[in-house]
Amino acid sequence: MTTTITPGLRRTPSPAQTLRNTLTMAYRGLLTIKRTPEQFLDVVAQPILFTILFTFLFGGAIAGDTTSYLTFLIPGILVQSIITAAVATGAGLREDMNSGVFDRFHTLPIARIAPLAGALLIDTLRYTITAITTFLAGLALGYRPDGGLSAMVGAALLVIGCAWALSWVFAFLGIISRTPEALQGIATFVLYPLTLLSGAFVPIDTMPDWLQTAAHLNPLTYLVSAARELLNTGVIGTDFVLSILAAMAIVIVFAPLSVRAYKRNT
Amino acid sequence: MQAHQLTKTFGDHRAVDGLDLDIRAGSIYGLLGPNGSGKTTTVRMLATLSAPDSGSARIFGHDVVADAHLVRQLIAVTGQYASVDERLSATENLVIFARLLGLTRAAARRRAAELLEEFDLTEAAGRALSTFSGGMRRRLDLAASLIVRPPLIFLDEPTTGLDPRNRTRMWAIIRRLVEQGSTVLLTTQYLEEADQLADRIMVIEQGRAIADDTPDQLKASVGRSVLILRPQDRAALDGVRQRAEALLGTRATISPEAGRVSVPLADPGTVTDLLNDLRRNGLRLSELSVQKPTLDEVFLTLTGHAAEPHDRTAHTTTQDSTP
Numbered sequence: 001m002t003t004t005i006t007p008g009l010r011r012t013p014s015p016a017q018t019l020r021n022t023l024t025m026a027y028r029g030l031l032t033i034k035r036t037p038e039q040f041l042d043v044v045a046q047p048i049l050f051t052i053l054f055t056f057l058f059g060g061a062i063a064g065d066t067t068s069y070l071t072f073l074i075p076g077i078l079v080q081s082i083i084t085a086a087v088a089t090g091a092g093l094r095e096d097m098n099s100g101v102f103d104r105f106h107t108l109p110i111a112r113i114a115p116l117a118g119a120l121l122i123d124t125l126r127y128t129i130t131a132i133t134t135f136l137a138g139l140a141l142g143y144r145p146d147g148g149l150s151a152m153v154g155a156a157l158l159v160i161g162c163a164w165a166l167s168w169v170f171a172f173l174g175i176i177s178r179t180p181e182a183l184q185g186i187a188t189f190v191l192y193p194l195t196l197l198s199g200a201f202v203p204i205d206t207m208p209d210w211l212q213t214a215a216h217l218n219p220l221t222y223l224v225s226a227a228r229e230l231l232n233t234g235v236i237g238t239d240f241v242l243s244i245l246a247a248m249a250i251v252i253v254f255a256p257l258s259v260r261a262y263k264r265n266t
Numbered sequence: 267m268q269a270h271q272l273t274k275t276f277g278d279h280r281a282v283d284g285l286d287l288d289i290r291a292g293s294i295y296g297l298l299g300p301n302g303s304g305k306t307t308t309v310r311m312l313a314t315l316s317a318p319d320s321g322s323a324r325i326f327g328h329d330v331v332a333d334a335h336l337v338r339q340l341i342a343v344t345g346q347y348a349s350v351d352e353r354l355s356a357t358e359n360l361v362i363f364a365r366l367l368g369l370t371r372a373a374a375r376r377r378a379a380e381l382l383e384e385f386d387l388t389e390a391a392g393r394a395l396s397t398f399s400g401g402m403r404r405r406l407d408l409a410a411s412l413i414v415r416p417p418l419i420f421l422d423e424p425t426t427g428l429d430p431r432n433r434t435r436m437w438a439i440i441r442r443l444v445e446q447g448s449t450v451l452l453t454t455q456y457l458e459e460a461d462q463l464a465d466r467i468m469v470i471e472q473g474r475a476i477a478d479d480t481p482d483q484l485k486a487s488v489g490r491s492v493l494i495l496r497p498q499d500r501a502a503l504d505g506v507r508q509r510a511e512a513l514l515g516t517r518a519t520i521s522p523e524a525g526r527v528s529v530p531l532a533d534p535g536t537v538t539d540l541l542n543d544l545r546r547n548g549l550r551l552s553e554l555s556v557q558k559p560t561l562d563e564v565f566l567t568l569t570g571h572a573a574e575p576h577d578r579t580a581h582t583t584t585q586d587s588t589p
Contacts, residue, residue: 009339017368024365031362032353035394100349104410107313109338110366 010109018111025118033122042088043126047081047134054201055141062202067142074138074145075155075227076200079220081130082163083195087187089123089167090174094183097175097265116262120167127163131156147234154236155227158243162223165247168254175261198224219246267312267418267449271321274307274473281307283473284321289451289466291326291417294444296464296481297453298564304473305453306345309422312451313343325418342411345422349407350395356382356406357391364413381409385439401432408439419443421452425459437462457564461485469564476568485559493537495544496526496553503527505549513540531556 013021033040054073059066096102096115105115135143135152145151170187177183197211198220204212215221223246226239269287273280282304289295297305310316312323314334323330325337350359357378364374382388385405390398398406404424411419421440425433440463444450454460460467461481469477469484477484493514497506503520510518510529514536518529531537534556544551 009336011333012335020368021366024362027365028351028354028362031358032351035353035355099352100347101351103315103345103347104343104349104363105366106315107338107341107343108363108366109335114366 013109013111018114018117021110021114022117022121025114026121029118029122030125040126043081043085043130044133046084047077047130048137050080051077051134051137051141058201070138070141070143071145071232072203072228073201074134074143075231076198076224077138078131078134078155078159078227079198079224080195080200081134082127082159083166083191083220085126085130086123086163086167087170087184087191088126089119090170090172090177090183090187091180092174093119093171094174094177094180098179112263113259116171116259120164120171123167124160124164127160128156131160145231147231151231151234155230158230158240159223159227162243162247165250165254168251168258172254172258172261175258175265194218194220197221200224219243222246267323267325267451269308269312269321269323272308272311272318272323273320274304274311274316275319281473282311282318285470285473285475287312287323287468289449291449292444292447293465294440294450294452294463296460296467297451297470298455298457298460298467299453299470300455303470305470306347306422307473308470309343309345309420309451309453310347313341313420314338315343315347340416341418341420342416343420343422344404344407344411344424345420346426347422349403350410352395355392355394356387356398359395359406360410360413363410367414369413377413381412385409400427401429401435404428404432404436405439408436412443415446415448417447418449418451421450423453423455426455433459457559469568471568477564484564491531491534491559492557493529493531493540494526494553494555494557495529495551496524498550498552500525502549505547506544506551509543509547509549510540513543526553528557 051074054077055066055070058073059069063069063072093116096119102115106112111117135156147154170183173186174180174183177186197215197218199215200220204215204221207215222239223243226237226243229235229237229239267287267289269285272282272285272287274282285304285308287295287308297308299305307316311318312325312330314330314337317331326340328336328340330337350356351362354362360378360381361374364377365371369377379388379391382391385408387402387405387409390402395403395406408421408424424440425436428436437459440450440452450463452460452463464481467477467479467481467484468475493510495506495510497503500522503522503525507518507520507527507529510527514529514532516530516532518527520527541551541554
């Protein structure tokens with residue numbers, strides 16, 4: 001091919017540019033949150049609401065009193081809230097792709113991956129806020145984890161990391177589904193049973209055998225147990241390692257799938 | 267910019283079918299065609315938004331598929347699809363696009379302010395886009411394309427849906443772009459727009475080029491304006507037609523439902539004779555107008571369907587229903 005490169009033009013974006021573009025896209029995400037704060041409500045309001053509701057609703061029945069139930073519940077709420085927030089990655093991505101602005105991005109000489117990478121970056125921030133809110137709600141109600149502050153940071157990081165991995169799944173679903181609503185529907189359908197079956201709110205050993213089997217096949221179960229173990233005893237156990245392995249497996253499978261679907265569909 | 271045998275198929279529908287384009291730098295090239303004729307698909311391929319199924323295109327010597335990232339540094343696209351972020355303000359949109367294009371924070375702010383000023387949007391700078399009028403939206407869309415002056419600008423139907431005042435305003439902006447050295451590829455459904463702006467026009471229908479010429483040549487090939495006569499009495503329709511044919515020497519047609527006669531105008535000077543003649547014969551008119559050739563006529567002439575329904579309103583319907 002006899003292509004001559006006009007001076008000053010690049011054939012591909014440099015890694016520095018990719019990073020810069022990603023940060024700009026994340027900045028755009030921040031501006032969007034500022035403009036439509038109600039979008040952010042679920043991230044903040046949901047953990048508070050569920051913590052209060054479940055504590056007083058189930059506390060007495062399951063653990064005898066609310067304070068001992070908090071020890072059980074907070075790790076569960078942490079996982080539930082952040083995983084729910086991960087759905088927004090896919091929904092937001094689909095909404096963007098359906099709007100005109102995405103095509104504009106693709107006519108600009110920017111790293112093609114930047115819109116996706118920026119969205120994932122901003123989601124990490126959302127997860128962090130959810131984690132902090134959950135802990136604050138728990139602490140306000142009398143939750144005092146034995147693991148202390150370092151365990152709370154560790155558990156938050158673990159759950160954020162796993163949610164980030166899971167957001168690749170939702171990103172993929174977002175790219176292949178036609179509307180944000182469709183994705184939301186699928187996600188609710190999948191996540192509800194998964195969270196309820198993870199031992200986030202009720203101990204698994206009270207379930208019938210067949211349900212216990214299902215619970216042990218559920219990856220979220222390991223994540224909830226790992227967070228619970230770390231928070232309440234300060235120990236990083238097998239479940240912690242298993243959760244991280246599962247998260248890595250998800251990223252290894254879904255990141256390339258998402259990127260490929262994304263490049264094909266945009 | 268050159269394209270060779272550009273083709274794009276959706277299912278069994280050939281949206282663009284072997285298009286050859288050759289656009290000279292510094293000119294405005296008009297791509298003229300009705301809805302669904304393949305204009306947007308063509309622009310999307312040239313603007314690296316979708317890959318052609320076959321054929322190739324080069325922009326300033328760079329292949330749009332193999333060197334997409336390079337091409338993107340040379341183009342800007344404005345169209346219904348490549349627009350702005352609805353959820354952000356005008357300033358925020360421009361700043362983000364400027365940052366993506368590599369401007370520093372300060373430079374991005376400065377450039378956004380300049381563009382808003384230039385496009386008369388300063389007052390609306392911080393407002394939600396949902397409060398923008400159609401004209402304001404288009405101006406912002408265009409402003410977002412001009413953050414760095416790209417040498418080639420694609421404008422996909424920049425004035426569709428705009429009122430005449432905003433349309434004229436947009437035309438002035440487009441002319442200024444070319445004066446400043448950019449090349450413009452414009453798509454439009456309006457012959458008048460292509461005529462006003464373009465140095466060269468390609469007429470496309472069902473993904474195929476049916477003409478590629480200067481506006482003057484094109485209009486000359488389409489021919490004439492059409493004289494529309496509406497007699498006061500419908501019973502006089504046929505009489506009017508006969509007199510018109512006799513005096514103007516072209517074949518007139520009657521549209522009974524509209525109660526009017528259309529007759530191609532070869533020589534405008536002969537209209538006086540016809541009017542005098544009609545009065546002498548007691549054929550009184552309630553309305554008289556001259557219609558300039560429209561896109562419909564261009565198509566009818568170029569595609570050779572001209573012998574089909576002669577009623578002008580029928581032409582319009584026929585064209586609209588063309589997939």
